[in-house]
Amino acid sequence: MITLKELAEKLNVSISTVSKSLNGSSEIGEATVSRVKEAAKLYNYKPNRAALNLKNSKTKTIGVIIPNILNHFFAKVLFGIEKESAKLGYNIITCLSNELYAKEANSLELLANGSVDGFIMSIAEETQKENKSDHFKDIINQKIPILMFDRVTDDIDCDKVIMNDFQAAYSATTHLIKEGRKNIVLINNIDDLSVGKLRSKGCFKAIEDAKHYGCNLTELKVPETSELEKEIDLFFKNNKTIDGVISIDNISGVIALNTATKKGYNVPKDLSVIGFSDDNVLPFTSPKLSTVTQHSDAVGEASVQLMIKRLESKESLETVVKTIDFSLNLRETTL
Amino acid sequence: MITLKELAEKLNVSISTVSKSLNGSSEIGEATVSRVKEAAKLYNYKPNRAALNLKNSKTKTIGVIIPNILNHFFAKVLFGIEKESAKLGYNIITCLSNELYAKEANSLELLANGSVDGFIMSIAEETQKENKSDHFKDIINQKIPILMFDRVTDDIDCDKVIMNDFQAAYSATTHLIKEGRKNIVLINNIDDLSVGKLRSKGCFKAIEDAKHYGCNLTELKVPETSELEKEIDLFFKNNKTIDGVISIDNISGVIALNTATKKGYNVPKDLSVIGFSDDNVLPFTSPKLSTVTQHSDAVGEASVQLMIKRLESKESLETVVKTIDFSLNLRETTL
DNA sequence: GTGAAAGCGCTAACAG
DNA sequence: CTGTTAGCGCTTTCAC
Numbered sequence: 001m002i003t004l005k006e007l008a009e010k011l012n013v014s015i016s017t018v019s020k021s022l023n024g025s026s027e028i029g030e031a032t033v034s035r036v037k038e039a040a041k042l043y044n045y046k047p048n049r050a051a052l053n054l055k056n057s058k059t060k061t062i063g064v065i066i067p068n069i070l071n072h073f074f075a076k077v078l079f080g081i082e083k084e085s086a087k088l089g090y091n092i093i094t095c096l097s098n099e100l101y102a103k104e105a106n107s108l109e110l111l112a113n114g115s116v117d118g119f120i121m122s123i124a125e126e127t128q129k130e131n132k133s134d135h136f137k138d139i140i141n142q143k144i145p146i147l148m149f150d151r152v153t154d155d156i157d158c159d160k161v162i163m164n165d166f167q168a169a170y171s172a173t174t175h176l177i178k179e180g181r182k183n184i185v186l187i188n189n190i191d192d193l194s195v196g197k198l199r200s201k202g203c204f205k206a207i208e209d210a211k212h213y214g215c216n217l218t219e220l221k222v223p224e225t226s227e228l229e230k231e232i233d234l235f236f237k238n239n240k241t242i243d244g245v246i247s248i249d250n251i252s253g254v255i256a257l258n259t260a261t262k263k264g265y266n267v268p269k270d271l272s273v274i275g276f277s278d279d280n281v282l283p284f285t286s287p288k289l290s291t292v293t294q295h296s297d298a299v300g301e302a303s304v305q306l307m308i309k310r311l312e313s314k315e316s317l318e319t320v321v322k323t324i325d326f327s328l329n330l331r332e333t334t335l
Numbered sequence: 336m337i338t339l340k341e342l343a344e345k346l347n348v349s350i351s352t353v354s355k356s357l358n359g360s361s362e363i364g365e366a367t368v369s370r371v372k373e374a375a376k377l378y379n380y381k382p383n384r385a386a387l388n389l390k391n392s393k394t395k396t397i398g399v400i401i402p403n404i405l406n407h408f409f410a411k412v413l414f415g416i417e418k419e420s421a422k423l424g425y426n427i428i429t430c431l432s433n434e435l436y437a438k439e440a441n442s443l444e445l446l447a448n449g450s451v452d453g454f455i456m457s458i459a460e461e462t463q464k465e466n467k468s469d470h471f472k473d474i475i476n477q478k479i480p481i482l483m484f485d486r487v488t489d490d491i492d493c494d495k496v497i498m499n500d501f502q503a504a505y506s507a508t509t510h511l512i513k514e515g516r517k518n519i520v521l522i523n524n525i526d527d528l529s530v531g532k533l534r535s536k537g538c539f540k541a542i543e544d545a546k547h548y549g550c551n552l553t554e555l556k557v558p559e560t561s562e563l564e565k566e567i568d569l570f571f572k573n574n575k576t577i578d579g580v581i582s583i584d585n586i587s588g589v590i591a592l593n594t595a596t597k598k599g600y601n602v603p604k605d606l607s608v609i610g611f612s613d614d615n616v617l618p619f620t621s622p623k624l625s626t627v628t629q630h631s632d633a634v635g636e637a638s639v640q641l642m643i644k645r646l647e648s649k650e651s652l653e654t655v656v657k658t659i660d661f662s663l664n665l666r667e668t669t670l
Numbered sequence: 671g672t673g674a675a676a677g678c679g680c681t682a683a684c685a686g
Numbered sequence: 687c688t689g690t691t692a693g694c695g696c697t698t699t700c701a702c
Contacts, residue, residue, distance in 0.1 A: 001449065001477060003679060014689045019681060029687055046448040050388035051679035054694050059385065061428070069417075075410050082404075082431045086438075091450065093396070094429040096417045103421075113381040114336065114695090115426065142336065251619070258621040284586070285620075286593040338695060349673045354697060364671055386695035389678050449679090 002043045011039055022047075053114070061091045062307060063116035065107050067099050067124045067151070071250060072277065073296050074122065077149065080300020081120060088308050092120075099125040105135040112138075117311050118145040120303045123153060129192045131155075147307045149299050151194050159310065160321040161303045165195045168292045168326040169202030172246055172274045175328060177206065177215045179272055179335045181244035185235060186219045187256060189228060189249040199248040199276070228252050232259050245273040253277070254285055257333060273333040287332030298324050337378045346374055357382075388449070396426045397642060398446040400456035402434050402486070406585060407612065408631050409457065412484065415635020416455060423643050427455075434460040440470040447473075452646050453480040455638045458488060464527045466490075482642045484634050486529050494645065495656040496638045500530045503627045503661040504537030507581055507609045508552070510663060512545045514607055514670045516579035520570065521554045522591060524563060524584040534583040534611070563587050567594050580608040588612070589620055592668060608668040622667030633659050 008015045013032065021028045021036035022045075028036075039045075053059045064081055066074045078094070085092050093116055095107035104124045111119070119139065127133075133155040139146055140158065149161040176184055186203050190196035200219060207217045218239070222231045232255055236242065245260070247253035253275025257267060265271045267287055275291045302322050310317055343350045348367065356363050356371035357380075363371075374380075388394045399416055401409045413429070420427050428451055430442035439459045446454070454474065462468075468490040474481055475493065482494040511519055521538050525531035535554060542552045553574070557566045567590055571577065580595070582588030588610025592602060600606045602622060610626045637657050645652055 004681095005679075015680085016682080016690080017688055020688090023681080025682095027687065032687080048389075048679050049449040050385060050392075050394065051449075051694090052681090053385035054383075054389050054678090054696090055680050057385075057694075064429075069404075069410050069414050070407070072405070075404050078429075079404050079431065082429065083433075086430070086442075091428050091430075091446070093426050094399075094413075094417060095421070095426075096414065098418075107421075111426070114384040114386075254619045258619065262621060284589045284593065286597060339697095340695075350696085351674075351698080352672055355672090358697080360698095362671065367671080383695050386678090387697090389680090389694090390696050390698095392678070 001048065002045050003048065004045075007036070007039055007043065007045055010043075011036060057114070058117050058311075059091075059115065060089060061093055061116045062304070063095065063107070063111040063119045063121075064092045065095045065097055065104060065119060065121035067097050067104075067122055069096050073150075073250060073294060076296035077122075077300040077303075080297030081304050082300075083297070084301040084304035085308075088304065090304070090308060097124040097127075101126040101130060101132055105132075108135055108139050112142055112144055116144070118147070118307050120147045120149065120307055122149050123151040123194075125192055128153070128194060145307065145310050147303050147310075149303045153194070157319050159306045159319050161299055161306065162321065162323055163195065163294055163299065163326055164323050165198040166202040166205070168276070168294075168328075169199035169246070169248060170206045171328055172276075172292050173203045173206035173217070174210065175330070175334065176244040176246060176272055176274065177210045177213050179244070181272060182215055183239070183241045184215060184217045184244035184246060185239065185242050185256075186217055187228075187232065187245065187247045187249075187252040188219055188221045189223070189225055189247075189252050191221050191223065196248060203246060203248070222252070225251065228255050229259070232256050236260065236263055243271050245271065247273070247275045250275075250277050253289055253291070257285055257287075257289060268333050268335050272335060274328075285333075290331045290334040291329050293327045293329040295324055295326065336383065337380050338383065339380075342371070342374055342378065342380055345378075346371060392449070393452050393646075394426075394450065395424060396428055396451045397639070398430065398442070398451035398454045398456075399427045400430045400432055400439060400442050400454060402432050402439075402457055402459045404431050408485075408585060408629060411631035412457075412635040412638075415632030416639050417635075418632070419636040419639035420643075423639065425639070425643060432459040432462075436461040436465060436467055440467075443470055443474050447477055447479055451479075453482070453642050455482045455484065455642055457484050458486040458529075460525075460527055463488070463529060480642065480645050482638050482645075484638045488529065492654050494641045494654050496634050496641065497656065497658055498530065498629055498634065498661055499658050500533040501537040501540070503611070503629075503663075504534035504581070504583060505541045506663055507611075507627050508538040508541035509545065510665070510669065511579040511581060511607055511609065512541065512548050512550045514579070516607060517550055518574070518576045519550060519552045519579035519581060520574065520577050521552055522563075522567065522580060522582045522584075522587040523554055523556045524558070524560055524582075524587050526556050526558065531583060538581060538583070557587070560586065563590050564594070567591050571595065571598055578606050580606065582608070582610045585610075585612050588624055588626070592620055592622075592624060603668050603670050607670060609663075620668075625666045625669040626664050628662050628664040630659055630661065 004015050008018045021033040097104035136156045147159040152160045245256045257273045275289050277291045339350050339353050343353045356368040432439035471491045484496040487495045580591045592608045610624050612626050
């Protein structure tokens with residue numbers, strides 16, 4: 001990598017002349033400017049990032065902390081984050097908390113030393129379960145902004161990008177009621193998460209608001225993903241009159257669908273199934289799973305936009321909460 | 336963020352005394368060292384990353400370029416990369432090429448300015464299709480090491496971590512032959528990729544090596560993912576005697592399985608299906624898909640280990656190619 | 671045992 | 687119009 005100094009020597013001008021020429025300063029004569037620019041191109045000069053970071057006290061880099069990259073929702077949010085950051089001239093440093101508090105806190109701590117200008121993150125399951133938030137406060141006290149998406153906490157006042165989880169669950173449930181379903185099971189693999197609680201509430205509110213339909217909703221909480229198959233199977237055994245399934249996590253919808261099919265239910269004639277997910281491999285089920293579709297990439301894009309707006313704003317802005325819409329994607333497992 | 340200078344002022348010692356104390360230099364008196372360390376802890380001193388990067392001309396950061404984060408294979412490799420980097424004290428800057436040459440080249444270019452010490456990447460589909468490699472050479476000429484995983488090219492001499500694709504396809508095919516299958520279709524959605532070609536060759540070689548079994552293999556190439564469903568359906572229509580499917584990409588196995596089931600095939604009695612993938616949502620098919628399982632996280636881990644070994648080695652090392660094993664995971668779509 | 675000073679690569683205020 | 691210089695935060699050589 002050639003430096004300004006080396007370029008200056010080759011051109012027999014001073015370092016600052018080169019710097020100014022390259023930065024479009026009006027102080028320098030046209031002839032010099034073009035001479036410098038040519039040389040810069042010739043020698044493939046690129047300003048050294050480390051020097052710029054030090055000089056400017058900013059890195060044009062955002063720290064991104066993802067709870068679980070193997071979850072398609074988060075993968076797609078990351079997709080949106082990366083796309084929008086690149087567009088706006090920022091890099092992202094990616095950390096994965098793997099749902100652990102310690103890893104999350106450590107990542108924040110490690111990057112809060114001038115490595116990044118701000119954080120975009122979704123809270124780890126363990127952190128939510130144990131209700132920890134001091135590590136967030138430490139970072140914010142250091143004047144490094146945090147933006148939380150999807151899984152957020154009221155304990156922290158910061159920018160947030162969330163899904164309309166309550167409403168999404170509400171309208172999925174309402175759809176099943178309107179289909180004439182009477183015995184719906186709500187399968188909940190994510191009761192520890194803020195979004196899980198919201199979705200659950202949305203389902204029950206829909207039932208309540210339509211109680212004249214006489215529809216009944218049972219919640220099946222399965223904390224352990226590995227138990228899902230067994231628990232769902234058991235539930236079907238003990239509840240022969242079930243005619244609707246709403247799964248509010250990423251995966252139990254598929255399992256419920258497969259279980260029901262194996263047991264001889266005719267889906268969607270005898271039984272409707274609605275899952276929660278972005279468009280992903282789930283629609284490759286047969287019949288194709290109807291889902292509440294999260295616009296995950298939009299979550300990522302909005303997060304980046306808000307964060308960069310804050311980073312580049314002169315004044316200190318009020319924190320904002322942005323809600324991203326969902327859509328109900330009826331495929332083949334609903335009427 | 337408190338700086339060395341500020342700490343020094345508070346302690347009434349010089350900057351270099353503070354620096355040396357904190358870095359465990361033997362030059363400084365014990366009393367001073369502990370006084371300094373206490374103060375550092377008290378004020379939560381953290382060395383400024385940008386300054387260190389500039390001083391050391393290295394960043395302890397690796398640039399990672401992923402073709403498609405929505406592909407579970409790559410998500411899991413990223414998982415492995417992040418885990419191992421964190422363990423070894425490195426950060427990763429993640430870029431997504433989205434299978435595009437321009438984005439890939441741009442990411443390399445942008446980060447090759449002191450932002451990262453090296454690159455770990457898998458080649459974009461477009462880059463492989465058009466056989467481009469000058470952008471890699473540029474980076475390597477700048478003395479920034481590149482490590483390629485999974486999708487690699489012979490045109491570039493660099494560290495590589497690959498799957499044993501030929502062997503994996505070979506043994507999957509051999510399994511079908513041993514089951515007594517006579518008419519196998521090889522569904523190939525990734526013929527443009529180096530790994531697609533390797534897997535295809537592996538299948539044909541297995542057939543050839545076992546030709547006394549009289550097994551026949553037809554290759555169905557479907558370049559467009561969106562056409563898979565239609566093409567597979569058509570193929571089954573025109574080939575009634577098919578009794579084995581080997582899908583060498585991430586997804587066509589599921590589609591083939593669903594198509595076959597819908598057409599009334601009894602899987603695995605009439606027809607065996609083997610897919611390629613890491614353990615992911617594919618096994619949630621019903622019956623559960625048998626797959627060639629890639630140990631994707633091991634790919635990520637090995638990549639990081641090799642890269643860091645190179646970055647931290649004093650001498651210049653020979654380039655190495657490491658092969659990661661696969662395993663044949665027979666579930667319910669094979670006998 | 672401690673401190674002064676140079677320098678990593680860059681920008682910008684100031685001088686000429 | 688161009689050059690000199692200070693300084694971002696840190697490490698390290700060299701003086702004292």
